[in-house]
Structures are given as structure tokens and as C-alpha cells.
Amino acid sequence: VIARWPSFHGSSIGALAVSGRPSLRADFDPMLPVTPFIPAPYPYRCRLPGCGARCSLECAEALDAKIREEGPDTVAAFIAEPVIGASAGAVVPPPEYYGLVRETCDRHGVLFIADEVMTGMGRTGRWFGMEHWPGVRPDILTTGKGLTSGYVPGGAVMAGGRIVETVNAGGGFHHGFTYSHHPVVAAAGLAVMRYLERHDLVARAAVMGEHLMVRLRGLADLPAVGDVRGIGLMAAVEIVRDPASRQPYPASARMAQKIQAEALKRGAIVYASGGQVNGAGDLIMLGPPLVIEREQVDEAVQILGDAIAAVTRA
Ligand SMILES: Cc1ncc(COP(=O)(O)O)c(C=O)c1O
Structure with a gap:
């Protein structure tokens, strides 16, 4: 592979x-x-x-x-x-x-x-x-993840008929676990899908996602914000020490984790990641629930901006 x-x-x-x-x-x-x-x-x-x-x-x-x-x-x-x-x-x-x-x-x-x-x-x-x-x-x-919206752990693999038939013809796919194929997971997945459909949340993710990206782009003026990117309600801000050269902070500075802690203190949960630049590099990801309201997007981005400013100024 x-x-x-x-x-x-x-x-x-x-x-x-x-x-x-x-x-x-x-x-x-x-x-x-x-x-x-x-x-x-x-x-x-x-x-x-x-x-x-x-x-x-x-x-x-x-x-x-x-x-x-x-x-x-x-x-x-x-x-x-x-x-x-x-x-x-x-x-x-x-x-x-x-x-x-x-x-x-x-x-x-x-x-x-x-x-x-x-x-x-x-x-x-x-x-x-x-x-x-x-x-x-x-x-x-x-x-996985959103398949059960996190209420129970669940994941799935899907394949087209050609692949399924080939695997079946070869004797099937032996990959069982004690707790795999669990009816509770299937029930949770169905409930989540019905909820998404009934409340048109996929379309809502597109609309709210556009709003989120507009608001996040507003953070680009902060000196430590190198890039803002994403699609729908999956977004990230890349934090850099110097936006001109795109040089990241050293990994030892743990900037993403510091920003995450600062944002949490101020009321927003963000996802700290990084290491994508030879072990250095700081990423703050946002993956809000699909039911998020406009005002909550505004509040989360405001908090994130304040947290980035507070940590990178320190
Ligand atoms: C893109 C992607 N694939 C696979 C996985 C692994 O999923 P799991 O931890 O449920 O095995 C993750 C988990 O973060 C992921 O983000």
C-alpha cells in the first residue's frame, strides 16, 4: 500500500x-x-x-x-x-x-x-x-468519529460490489473482535444519520463552515498566524514564529499546547497538533459540532484569537 x-x-x-x-x-x-x-x-x-x-x-x-x-x-x-x-x-x-x-x-x-x-x-x-x-x-x-457522533466507539469500512464479491469468492474476510459488529454501535450510527438528515446538518456544516472560514481569516493579521485553511467545519490555523519565512517555533516551545490551554481557560476547546515541519510546527484545529450556532462560531474564533495573541506575545 x-x-x-x-x-x-x-x-x-x-x-x-x-x-x-x-x-x-x-x-x-x-x-x-x-x-x-x-x-x-x-x-x-x-x-x-x-x-x-x-x-x-x-x-x-x-x-x-x-x-x-x-x-x-x-x-x-x-x-x-x-x-x-x-x-x-x-x-x-x-x-x-x-x-x-x-x-x-x-x-x-x-x-x-x-x-x-x-x-x-x-x-x-x-x-x-x-x-x-x-x-x-x-x-x-x-x-468513524462522526459516524456515531462519539456516543459509542464506532467505525466502518465500505467497499463497492466488485471488491466485496472478490473477497467473498476468496473465502470471505476473517476479521472479528469480541465487540465488533455490535448492535449498539449500529443503532447509534443509524440514530446519528437520522438526526443529521432530519435537521439538514450536512448542509448546515457547509454554511457554518463558510462563516467559520471568514471569521478565521480575520485572525490572519495576528503576527503568529501563518495560514488559515479548511473546508466545512474542519479548519486549522498554522502558527509560525515568522510569517515571512514561514519558520515555525521550535518544538520545545510547545506553542500549540500553550494556545490550547489558554483557549480552554477562556472557554473554548481547540485541538492542538503539529510536528509537520520535521518535528516542529504548530497547528490549532477546530472541529465544532455540526449544530454550532453563528454566535458560537464568533465566540470560539474570538477566544482563539485572544489566546494566540496572549501566548505569542508572552
Ligand atoms: C484520518 C484518520 N484516520 C484514522 C484514524 C484512526 O481512527 P481510530 O482511532 O478510530 O482507529 C484517525 C484518528 O484520529 C484519523 O484522524
């Missing part, structure tokens, strides 16, 4: 092996099967040759090169988060990216796995993040 760097797909050995997240791999590195990685699109810090102000999609072409390098017959799948989650902070790839990925996978007979654990279930303003790339369908889709 070819994966991208940075990325995160989970903490079990198989999922971690395809995750480009050094801090979380560190304790398990010797046990992880070797995975070929390609760079994930990350416009704010792209260093691929040819990728400048106008993205030339070297990151999509890197998939073709990597499949050829590995040998197409040895590559089963390519895995990607439609919008990168905590490992790079709500990075939205260029509009052409997934069309090229799909074409490349098809050309080489490689399956495309979309990891929608973070982007699925309405988070980005569509039921699934991949819907932002019309006409591009993954072969396998994973989802």
Missing part, C-alpha cells in the same frame, strides 16, 4: 505503518511493515520541484512515479485522507488532485482507499469529503 507523508490513519500496526506521522510512529517503528510514501499536497509548505504559486500537481504525479518504482504488480492500493487531518491541519488538495489520483490508480490497477474517518459524516459540508471532487469515487472508504 502506498501512503502519503504527512498523514494519519490510526494506531494499530497496519494503520500506523501507512501513517506519515513521526511522533506517533516512534514507539513502534521497528515493528512497522515498510510502506512506500509520497508527499501529500501541502500548498503552504510545498517544496516539490515545479510547485510554486501555481500548483503544478507534482504531488499527484508522484503517485505514478512511486507505483512504477515499486512495480505496479506489487501495489494493492493507495490510501489518502481526502482533506488531511491532524498530521498537517485541514489541508485541502487542489481541485485537480484526486482526478489525477483516480486516473493513475485505474491505469495501474491499484485500488484507491479514502480514509474518511475525520472528513466523513458531514464534517466538510458534504456527507463525505470525496464529494468535493465530483466524479471521483474511491474503491474503499473508511469512516
Whole structure:
């Protein structure tokens, strides 16, 4: 399986092996099967040759090169988060990216796995993040988190008929756990989906997401705010020491964690992440509930701005 760097797909050995997240791999590195990685699109810090102000999609072409390098017959799948989650902070790839990925996978007979654990279930303003790339369908889709809205732990894998039939013809998929296939999880998932539908919350995530992005862009005047990005109600602010050179604070400064603590003190829960710039780099992510009100978005962004100002001024 070819994966991208940075990325995160989970903490079990198989999922971690395809995750480009050094801090979380560190304790398990010797046990992880070797995975070929390609760079994930990350416009704010792209260093691929040819990728400048106008993205030339070297990151999509890197998939073709990597499949050829590995040998197409040895590559089963390519895995990607439609919008990168905590490992790079709500990075939205260029509009052409997934069309090229799909074409490349098809050309080489490689399956495309979309990891929608973070982007699925309405988070980005569509039921699934991949819907932002019309006409591009993954072969396998994973989802979790919003699937049960966190009321009970739940996750799911979906695949098209061709894959399911092939697996069944090969003797089926033996992957049971004591508590897998649990009816309570299925009931919670159904209840969440019905609630989302009844209250039109996916469309609401798109509308509130636009408002959130407008408000977050208002933080760009703060000297430590290097980039503001995201889609729907999945957003991130990248904190830098120097916006001109985009140089991050040293990891030891723990700026994201300090901002998170300051925001919590002031009444907002934000997600601190980072390490995407060779171990340094600070990201503050926002993933508010889909029922959030406009005024609450305003309040959260105001608090975040105050927290960033307080911590980076100190
Ligand atoms: C994009 C993505 N994929 C996979 C996972 C792993 O999900 P779980 O911890 O439920 O296995 C996460 C968790 O944060 C994630 O963000």
C-alpha cells in the first residue's frame, strides 16, 4: 500500500505503518511493515520541484512515479485522507488532485482507499469529503468519529460490489473482535444519520463552515498566524514564529499546547497538533459540532484569537 507523508490513519500496526506521522510512529517503528510514501499536497509548505504559486500537481504525479518504482504488480492500493487531518491541519488538495489520483490508480490497477474517518459524516459540508471532487469515487472508504457522533466507539469500512464479491469468492474476510459488529454501535450510527438528515446538518456544516472560514481569516493579521485553511467545519490555523519565512517555533516551545490551554481557560476547546515541519510546527484545529450556532462560531474564533495573541506575545 502506498501512503502519503504527512498523514494519519490510526494506531494499530497496519494503520500506523501507512501513517506519515513521526511522533506517533516512534514507539513502534521497528515493528512497522515498510510502506512506500509520497508527499501529500501541502500548498503552504510545498517544496516539490515545479510547485510554486501555481500548483503544478507534482504531488499527484508522484503517485505514478512511486507505483512504477515499486512495480505496479506489487501495489494493492493507495490510501489518502481526502482533506488531511491532524498530521498537517485541514489541508485541502487542489481541485485537480484526486482526478489525477483516480486516473493513475485505474491505469495501474491499484485500488484507491479514502480514509474518511475525520472528513466523513458531514464534517466538510458534504456527507463525505470525496464529494468535493465530483466524479471521483474511491474503491474503499473508511469512516468513524462522526459516524456515531462519539456516543459509542464506532467505525466502518465500505467497499463497492466488485471488491466485496472478490473477497467473498476468496473465502470471505476473517476479521472479528469480541465487540465488533455490535448492535449498539449500529443503532447509534443509524440514530446519528437520522438526526443529521432530519435537521439538514450536512448542509448546515457547509454554511457554518463558510462563516467559520471568514471569521478565521480575520485572525490572519495576528503576527503568529501563518495560514488559515479548511473546508466545512474542519479548519486549522498554522502558527509560525515568522510569517515571512514561514519558520515555525521550535518544538520545545510547545506553542500549540500553550494556545490550547489558554483557549480552554477562556472557554473554548481547540485541538492542538503539529510536528509537520520535521518535528516542529504548530497547528490549532477546530472541529465544532455540526449544530454550532453563528454566535458560537464568533465566540470560539474570538477566544482563539485572544489566546494566540496572549501566548505569542508572552
Ligand atoms: C484520518 C484518520 N484516520 C484514522 C484514524 C484512526 O481512527 P481510530 O482511532 O478510530 O482507529 C484517525 C484518528 O484520529 C484519523 O484522524
